[in-house]
Structure formats: structure tokens, C-alpha cells
Amino acid sequence: xxxxxxxxxxxxxxxxxxxxERFGVPxxxxxxxxxxxxxxxxxxxxxxxxAPYLLKIGIVQSQIAMMFTIYGVTASIGAWFSGALSDxxxxxxxxxxxxxxxxxxxxFFLLFGVQxxxxxxxxxxxxIRGFGYPLFAYGFLVWxxxxxxxxxxGSAVGWFWFAFTGGLPTLGSFFASFAIPLIGQFATFWLxxxxxxxxxxxxxxxxxxxxxxxxxxxxxxxxxxxxxxxVSIGWKKPxxxxxxxxxxxxxxxxxxxxxxxxTFFTETVGFSxxxxxxxxSYIFLSNIFxxxxxxxxxxxxGWRKTVAFCGGVGCAVSVLLIYYVPNTFRGDYSLAVLVxxxxxxxxxxxxxxxxxxxxxxxxxxxxxxSMLSLGAGASSVLGPAxxxxxxxxxxxxxxxxxxxxxxxISAVLALFLTLPSEVERAVVSAPGRQTIGGHLLxxxxxxxxxxxxxxxxxxxxxIDLILFDLGGTIYDDVAYARALMRALHExxxxxxxxxxxxVYDAERLRSDVSLPQAMAxxxxxxxxxxxxxxxxxxxxxxxxATLYADVKPTLTALASxxxxxxxxxxxxxxxxxxxxxxxxxxFTVLALADEVGIRKPDERIFRHALxxxxxxxxxxxxxxxxxxxxxxPAQRLGLRTVWVLRGEAPPAPTRDxxxxxxxxxxxxxxxxxxxxxxxxxxxxxxA
Numbered sequence: 001x002x003x004x005x006x007x008x009x010x011x012x013x014x015x016x017x018x019x020x021e022r023f024g025v026p027x028x029x030x031x032x033x034x035x036x037x038x039x040x041x042x043x044x045x046x047x048x049x050x051a052p053y054l055l056k057i058g059i060v061q062s063q064i065a066m067m068f069t070i071y072g073v074t075a076s077i078g079a080w081f082s083g084a085l086s087d088x089x090x091x092x093x094x095x096x097x098x099x100x101x102x103x104x105x106x107x108f109f110l111l112f113g114v115q116x117x118x119x120x121x122x123x124x125x126x127x128i129r130g131f132g133y134p135l136f137a138y139g140f141l142v143w144x145x146x147x148x149x150x151x152x153x154g155s156a157v158g159w160f161w162f163a164f165t166g167g168l169p170t171l172g173s174f175f176a177s178f179a180i181p182l183i184g185q186f187a188t189f190w191l192x193x194x195x196x197x198x199x200x201x202x203x204x205x206x207x208x209x210x211x212x213x214x215x216x217x218x219x220x221x222x223x224x225x226x227x228x229x230x231v232s233i234g235w236k237k238p239x240x241x242x243x244x245x246x247x248x249x250x251x252x253x254x255x256x257x258x259x260x261x262x263t264f265f266t267e268t269v270g271f272s273x274x275x276x277x278x279x280x281s282y283i284f285l286s287n288i289f290x291x292x293x294x295x296x297x298x299x300x301x302g303w304r305k306t307v308a309f310c311g312g313v314g315c316a317v318s319v320l321l322i323y324y325v326p327n328t329f330r331g332d333y334s335l336a337v338l339v340x341x342x343x344x345x346x347x348x349x350x351x352x353x354x355x356x357x358x359x360x361x362x363x364x365x366x367x368x369x370s371m372l373s374l375g376a377g378a379s380s381v382l383g384p385a386x387x388x389x390x391x392x393x394x395x396x397x398x399x400x401x402x403x404x405x406x407x408x409i410s411a412v413l414a415l416f417l418t419l420p421s422e423v424e425r426a427v428v429s430a431p432g433r434q435t436i437g438g439h440l441l442x443x444x445x446x447x448x449x450x451x452x453x454x455x456x457x458x459x460x461x462x463i464d465l466i467l468f469d470l471g472g473t474i475y476d477d478v479a480y481a482r483a484l485m486r487a488l489h490e491x492x493x494x495x496x497x498x499x500x501x502x503v504y505d506a507e508r509l510r511s512d513v514s515l516p517q518a519m520a521x522x523x524x525x526x527x528x529x530x531x532x533x534x535x536x537x538x539x540x541x542x543x544x545a546t547l548y549a550d551v552k553p554t555l556t557a558l559a560s561x562x563x564x565x566x567x568x569x570x571x572x573x574x575x576x577x578x579x580x581x582x583x584x585x586x587f588t589v590l591a592l593a594d595e596v597g598i599r600k601p602d603e604r605i606f607r608h609a610l611x612x613x614x615x616x617x618x619x620x621x622x623x624x625x626x627x628x629x630x631x632x633p634a635q636r637l638g639l640r641t642v643w644v645l646r647g648e649a650p651p652a653p654t655r656d657x658x659x660x661x662x663x664x665x666x667x668x669x670x671x672x673x674x675x676x677x678x679x680x681x682x683x684x685x686x687a
Contacts (some may be wrong), residue, residue, distance in 0.1 A: 024155025031206025038199025045192035046295030076132030076377030082138035083370025091212035093138030099200035102132025131427020142214035157354035158295020173280035247375030287344035298352030311349030312411025469624030470568035471646020487535035
């Protein structure tokens with residue numbers, strides 16, 4: 001058999017992006033962002049005026065600070081549970097729990113606490129209500145971190161914080177500034193409840209992504225072990241604990257400001273309550289837009305640097321300015337707005353931390369996000385606690401300096417949140433370039449022209465059907481490799497990443513045994529590859545980022561001349577990916593192992609595809625990336641074969657290996673050329 005024809009240069013994956021994805025929003029989570037915004041608007045309505053309202057009904061400032069501190073404690077616990085519970089019952093169920101809990105205890109807080117000026121009831125009901133918003137909001141954040149490809153995670157979490165701070169306290173305070181003059185302060189509290197319920201329902205019924213519906217922890221993992229992991233990860237992976245501290249400092253001043261800044265701006269600076277509420281809205285209006293900007297900046301220049309310098313150092317400066325500038329230039333509202341906008345912008349510098357944390361522990365994203373959420377919740381404790389302890393002896397100025405010092409500490413700590421170099425390269429890309437396996441490639445290196453279909457026009461076609469493999473041919477096999485590594489590490493935590501890749505690369509060179517079998521032989525007790533395969537399938541998916549760049553243009557061109565089909569050891573996950581990327585309509589037949597009940601290399605699955613397409617084997621070509629389960633069984637049935645050298649194919653095939661298929665390509669762009677040569681050889685042979 002002739003050696004390889006039509007060898008082309010390597011092509012990396014490129015997403016087929018929807019409008020939402022172009023703006024960094026995962027499309028299936030879109031309504032989650034909308035619902036989160038409405039929920040947090042409702043939650044933020046009270047933020048700018050609850051403290052002064054309670055002062056008016058006889059509650060003293062120290063009691064208010066204590067109530068807010070207790071609220072912060074329960075919010076911290078709720079934030080921690082958001083990640084742990086997402087592992088156990090799924091993010092969607094966690095969000096439901098947060099919504100119901102918030103609504104019930106808000107009713108108790110208003111009817112039996114505020115309306116009756118009963119401080120003990122206020123403390124209990126407001127404290128318990130503190131569990132609500134973190135469970136809802138951070139449950140959604142875990143969903144985002146689980147469902148979003150790493151290289152787009154910075155932008156996705158940027159949109160999360162856009163929606164989060166857009167409501168609390170930005171639009172919430174803005175809403176209150178108009179509602180209070182119309183219906184009064186107490187009635188405005190009730191309106192906030194309606195907004196929370198509306199937002200919760202929009203999110204929970206609007207999200208179409210399926211990742212967050214089920215538990216994130218593998219089946220069989222005990223609840224206690226999952227809960228303990230969400231704490232123990234702090235010393236197993238100390239950088240996650242450092243990240244939690246940085247996150248705690250991030251919004252500490254925000255929560256502290258809500259206690260004493262209303263009084264400072266209305267009594268010391270001389271603004272009206274409405275002016276203060278609008279200033280607060282302007283501060284966080286700036287924050288929500290910079291949340292998006294710093295999400296993108298973090299993806300481009302590095303998450304760690306953005307957090308340290310734009311967040312930590314920036315906040316240290318801006319928190320001083322927001323106190324000293326209005327205090328020096330009293331009555332100058334526009335200047336107060338300017339420094340307030342700067343403060344809101346620098347708070348957003350911490351946004352990439354939400355992408356950093358799950359990347360510090362990619363095999364335990366739920367636990368890592370628990371640590372992040374714990375830090376976020378603890379922020380609502382730290383901020384009021386600083387006020388409660390120091391505002392008496394040091395005054396407002398002293399509290400401001402404490403916050404500034406904390407921000408500088410967070411900047412130093414953030415510099416220690418280094419990722420492995422290969423992860424950094426995989427998630428931070430230069431403008432106009434894409435990353436494949438950690439290497440930067442020019443985005444248009446192979447797609448400067450359409451596939452060379454004219455090579456087919458001169459040949460008499462004796463080919464009617466082209467069948468394709470999925471992983472390594474349509475989608476990058478790195479998705480499966482990562483799922484396999486995660487599953488293996490759960491079964492045998494002693495296996496290092498270096499050991500995994502060493503065996504993986506060796507088996508790729510051989511190309512004659514399944515990778516789960518090989519890994520089980522090396523690392524799993526009893527060589528139980530069925531267990532390893534089952535666990536791998538729970539983590540295996542093809543994000544949009546794993547679609548090879550050459551697939552859609554080549555398949556679209558070929559579909560105008562041939563029937564196309566897919567033969568793959570996959571199931572619903574494959575259908576979902578093909579539907580998402582607009583590929584399903586290009587195939588005449590989809591022979592998926594989970595649906596057919598037969599797996600490659602069993603020849604019957606190939607025969608099933610031929611029967612469905614009603615095309616004989618002699619007029620069919622099969623393109624796949626493995627010799628053992630793709631090329632050899634297809635050849636035994638009489639199909640002509642094209643070996644696609646990528647994914648799990650050996651990086652340096654031997655001459656004997658190259659002699660096995662009828663043709664070899666390293667990009668589907670070379671497939672039309674390979675087909676034309678196969679046709680010609682067939683025609684000549686028949687002549």
C-alpha cells in the first residue's frame with residue numbers, strides 16, 4: 001500500500017461563536033445572568049438606606065454594626081456551602097435553596113423585626129437571611145466555572161460580577177432613590193422582595209445548560225468527604241487559601257462603607273440622602289462596567305497581575321481618595337462622583353480571581369470555588385468588623401487607612417497565586433492568536449483559503465460517502481485526555497500528571513490499545529478499565545473551544561458533493577456538541593456507540609453506518625485518527641481510509657504505521673486532495 005499522501009500542516013481548534021459568545025457570555029447561561037441581575041437588584045435595594053433607617057427607629061450604630069457582622073458570618077457560611085453543596089446536589093438546586101430561604105426570612109425580618117422595632121428578631125431573621133444570596137449567586141458562579149472553557153472563563157466571570165454588582169448595590173440603590181420618595185422606605189423593602197423572587201425564577205427557568213442540573217462530585221463520593229474537601233483543600237492546596245484571603249479583602253471596604261459612609265456623606269460632607277444613594281449607584285455603575293473590562297484584561301495579560309496591581313494597589317489608592325477628596329472639597333458633588341467611580345473601577349480589578357481559583361485546583365473546582373465563596377462571604381464579616389472595632393478609637397479616617405493597608409497586603413498575596421506554566425499558556429493568549437496545547441498559533445495560519453475542492457472536479461468520483469471519527473478528527477482529543485486524567489486521579493490520587501502524560505504519550509506511539517485500558521493496566525488496582533472508562537465518561541465533554549478550525553469549512557464544502565457520516569464511541573454529549581456548533585445538519589448518518597449499542601473497533605458499528613446511509617463499503621472512505629479502532633476495522637470491511645494525524649495519533653508515526661492507511665493528512669483541509677488521489681488511483685486501477 002502506498003505511503004501517506006496529502007500531508008498538511010497542523011490546525012488548531014477555533015470556536016464557532018454565537019453573538020453571546022463573542023461578548024464572552026456562555027449562551028446557555030444567558031438567562032442566568034439576567035436573573036442574577038434582577039435578584040441582586042432586589043437584594044441591593046436596602047444597601048444604601050437600611051442602616052440610617054434603623055437609626056431612625058431607635059437602633060444604635062453599634063447594634064447595626066453587630067447585626068451586619070452576624071449577617072456577614074451567615075453569608076460566609078452560605079458562600080462556603082454554595083460550592084460544597086453544588087458538588088453534592090448540583091448548582092441549580094443550590095440556587096433554588098438560596099431563593100426560597102431569602103424570601104421566607106425577608107418576610108419574617110420585615111413583619112416581626114423592622115415593623116415592630118424588635119432588635120433581637122431583626123438579628124435572628126436578618127442573620128438567617130444571610131444564607132440566601134450567597135447560595136443563589138455563588139451557586140450560579142460554580143455553574144459558570146464548571147460549564148465554561150478555561151480560555152473564556154475570565155470573561156464569563158466578568159459578566160457574573162457585572163450582574164452581581166449591577167444589582168448590589170448599584171441598580172438596587174438607584175432603584176431605592178426613586179422608589180423611596182414615591183412609596184416610602186418601608187414599602188420599598190417589600191418591592192425588593194418581589195425583584196428577588198422574579199430574578200430567581202428567570203434564572204432557574206431560563207438557563208438551558210445541563211451541567212449544573214446534576215451533582216458535580218462523582219457518584220459514590222460520600223457527602224461528608226465532599227464537605228471536608230471544601231475545607232481541607234485550603235491546606236492541601238495552600239494557594240486556594242491565599243486566594244480566599246485576597247477575596248475576603250476585596251469587598252471588605254464595600255461592606256464597611258455601607259455602615260458609616262451614609263452618615264459621613266450626609267452629615268460631614270453635607271450631601272442629601274438621595275445624593276448619597278445616587279453616588280453609591282455611580283460608584284458601582286463604574287464597577288459593573290470595569291468588571292467586564294478587567295475580565296477581558298485578565299484573559300489577555302494574566303489573571304494574577306491584574307488582581308495584584310489593578311485590584312490590590314488600585315484599591316489602596318482609591319479608598320484613600322474617596323475619603324480625603326470629598327472631605328477636603330466639601331459640596332463638590334462631581335468630584336466625589338469622580339473618585340467614587342475610580343473606587344468602583346479598582347474593586348473590579350479582582351474579577352480574574354474567580355477564574356484563577358478553579359484553575360489552581362482544576363480537579364476539584366467545586367472545592368476551590370467553595371474557598372473563593374468563603375472568602376467572598378467572609379468579606380461581609382471583615383468589613384463591618386473593622387468598623388465595629390476601630391471606628392470608636394480611630395474614627396472614620398483611621399478605618400479608611402486600615403482598609404488601604406489591607407488592600408496592599410492583598411496585592412502582595414496575589415503575586416503568590418501562580419499557576420503552572422502550561423496552564424498560564426493555555427488560558428492567556430496574545431491578541432489575534434489562539435492556543436493549542438499551550439502553544440500559540442496564528443489564528444489564520446491554515447484557513448487563509450477555502451479547502452481545495454477544485455482538486456475533486458477533474459476526477460471521476462467513485463466515492464459516495466465519507467465517514468468521520470469524532471475525537472481527534474472533529475474535536476481535539478485533549479478534552480478526553482483531561483477527563484481521563486481527572487478520573488484516574490480520583491481512583492488513584494498518587495498518580496502524578498507527569499506519570500500520566502508519560503504513559504499517554506507512549507501509548508499514542510503504539511496506537512494499538514485503548515487509552516483507558518493502558519492507563520488501567522499501569523495505575524488502577526486490578527486493571528479495572530471499565531471503572532476508569534465509566535468515571536471518565538462523567539467528565540468527558542467537548543467545549544466549543546475544542547472544535548478544530550478546519551472542520552466546519554471542510555465539512556461544509558464536502559457536504560455539497562458527498563454524503564457525510566459519523567462513527568464514534570460517544571453518545572448524547574456528542575450530539576449536544578454537534579448541535580451547538582451547527583454540524584449536525586451536515587451529516588446523513590450518526591452512528592454513536594451509546595445509541596447503536598456497539599463500540600469501535602467492532603466492525604458492526606461501521607456496517608450499521610453503511611446500512612443507514614445505503615452506501616456500499618467500496619464507495620465509502622473513513623477518516624479517523626487511530627489505527628486500532630478506526631483505520632484497521634474500516635479496512636477489514638473494504639472501506640478506503642484516511643489517517644488524520646492529530647489528537648491520539650502518534651506524533652511521530654513509523655514507516656510501517658504510515659503504510660497502513662490509504663492516505664494520511666494532518667488537517668482536514670488536505671482531505672479533498674487525498675480524496676482526489678484515491679479516486680484517480682481507483683479509476684486507473686479499473687481501466
